[in-house]
Amino acid sequence: MTTSSPQSSGSPTSGRDAEPAAPTPLDVAAAFDASPVGRDLEAAPLRSSRASAGDEEDLADRVVAAVLAVPGVVRLHAGAFGEVATYLPGRAVTGVRLRPDEAEVHLVVSAGRPIPEVASNVHEAVRALVSGPVHLFVEDVESPPTRSPAP
Template sequence: MSPGVLADRVAQAVLAVPGVHDLHGGVLGEVATYLPGRRVTGVRLRDGDTQVHLVLAWGAAVSTTTDAVRTAVAAIVPGTVHVAVEDIAAPGQPVVTP
């Protein structure tokens, strides 16, 4: 599977997890999978190591949501999955849909 297809599948799986508001690019937007002509923000793929940075929905349980994200991503990519919560969405903000 190409890196672009894999990164897109990971992003879709993460955004489908209840409690996830959006993906997050990190402080300087550096967390991404860089592809020709585009990038998948919030997902960094490396050999045997995947990083996912996200924004939680208001009121979502951190450990429950990050465990669900880790499980969803581990079903797609081999190796270790690291999940980082970068921010929490303000109350009433609409959830981003994949």
């Protein structure tokens, strides 16, 4: 069984150089703001509803730093199957999944601190950085390392 891509479906544009993509409905909707009705929309540039890769990379790194700075957080966790990540050009930030409308943080906490307190502190730290809801998952609890007596 073979499948064909939308461009090889025999559309009138196949075989020609690709033209710039038309704005998506989200791009058009982003061009409208709360200004008075009847303003000159052709003079207003379309704003993309997506953040640039650099902004997303910066935000992901700031979220990681804020989470790891909370006392009681041992490390971020990639999820049961390693699927929790924010994918950026050339790398993935594991343990943090940033979406336009929400954020997820998966972490490992220390058994030496109250888990609800650590979770609350992480939630507050991330909430200060992102818009939208923050979903926090404590994936594991790690005991502090035990020291064996020195001989």
